[in-house]
Amino acid sequence: MDVVIGRPVVVQAPYRVGTDELERDIRTRHKHPKLGVWLRMLRSTGVVARPWSAPPDVTLGRTGIGVRSRAAYQAARDRAVTAAGQALDRSGLKPGDVDVLVTTHTTSWTIPGLDVDLVGRLGLRPDVERIGLATAACVGSAHGLVHAVRSLRGRGGGRALVVAAEDLSTLYLTRPGEPRMQDVLYAGLFGDAAGAAVLSTVDRTSAGDLVAEDVWELVLPGSAGAYWGVIHEDGVSFDSGREATTAPNRVLPHLTGWLDGRAVAWAAVHPGGPGIISGTLTGLGLDEEKSGRHARDSLAGGNLGGVAVLDVLERTLDEGSVSGPGVVVGFGPGFTAAALYVRRVAGPDAAG
Structure with a gap:
C-alpha cells in the first residue's frame, strides 16, 4: 500500500x-x-x-x-x-x-x-x-x-x-x-x-504519481532563540535572533543523516529566503540554480508561510519535469523542520 x-x-x-x-x-x-x-x-x-x-x-x-x-x-x-x-x-x-x-x-x-x-x-x-x-x-x-x-x-x-x-x-x-x-x-x-x-x-501507482516513501520531523536542539511569535495589544508579529541566520544550515546534518545516503534527484524546498534555498539544495547535493528555480519563483511572489511548501510543490509538479526520488522540506519557528522522502513515478508527464 x-x-x-x-x-x-x-x-x-x-x-x-x-x-x-x-x-x-x-x-x-x-x-x-x-x-x-x-x-x-x-x-x-x-x-x-x-x-x-x-x-x-x-x-x-x-x-x-x-x-x-x-x-x-x-x-x-x-x-x-x-x-x-x-x-x-x-x-x-x-x-x-x-x-x-x-x-x-x-x-x-x-x-x-x-x-x-x-x-x-x-x-x-x-x-x-x-x-x-x-x-x-x-x-x-x-x-x-x-x-x-x-x-x-x-x-x-x-x-x-x-x-x-x-x-x-x-x-x-x-x-x-x-x-x-x-x-x-x-x-x-x-x-x-x-x-x-x-x-x-x-495498491498500484500510476505514471506521474508522487509517492511518499518516508517522513521526518525535527526540533533543532538549542534553537529557541531563532524565530518566535509575539502577541501584543496591537496585533501579532514575528521576531528573530542571531540564531536565525545559522539554524537552517544546522538542520542539514540531521536531514542528511535521516536520508542516510538515499538518492535525491530533486527537491521542493521551503522558500524562506535565498540563503535557505541555496543552502538546503547544496546540502542535499543538488545544483542550486537548476533545482531551486521553483522555490525562487515562489519567493518572488512572496513567502507564503505555512502554505509555501505546497506552492513550491505545485509549481514543481505542474512543470512535470521531475521523476525519481526527491525531498520535500520545510522550516519553521522553534526552530523546526519537516520533510518527506518521495518518489515521482516516471511517465508521460514526468520526464525520466
Missing part, C-alpha cells in the same frame, strides 16, 4: 502589493536612520510582489489585536475553503470521502479552529479524524503532509486532506514604537494564501 500525494492547489489573496509600493508606504510612516539599509535588505530577499488580502492602508487601519485577528481569520478561512474544494475536485473526491483532515493555521487566534470550521463549510463527515496545527507557522504544510502520511499508514489506508492557510499581512508593522530591522523585513517578506492537497492510499 502506497500513499500518493495529489498535486496541490494554492489560492492567493487578490491584492498584490509590489515592493516599490511597500517601500513608499514604509518610508511615509517611518524615518529611522537605518531604514534605507533595511529596505535594501528587503529587496535582496527577491520578493517582487506579495499577495495581500487588502492594501497596506486598510491593513494598518485595523487597530487592536481583536480587529486584526478577526479580519485575518475570515480571509484565511475563506481561501482555505476554496483551496480545499478545488483540491477535492482535482482528485475526483467528494467531501464524504475524506477520512483525515489536517489543517495548519497560525496568523490569528480562534476557537474552534480551522479544522472544525472546515468540517462544516466543506461538508466533511462529522466523524472525520482531525489534526489541527495551530503553531507550526512556516513549516505548516510540510508538517501537515507528514502527519497525513503517518495517519493514513496507521489507519491502514484511506484519504486525507491537508489544508494550510495564513494571512501574514496581519503582521505588517504591528509592533508599537519605531521599527527594527526584523519588522521591516517581515513586513515585506510575507504574503497571504491558502493551499490544499489530497493524499490517498493505492
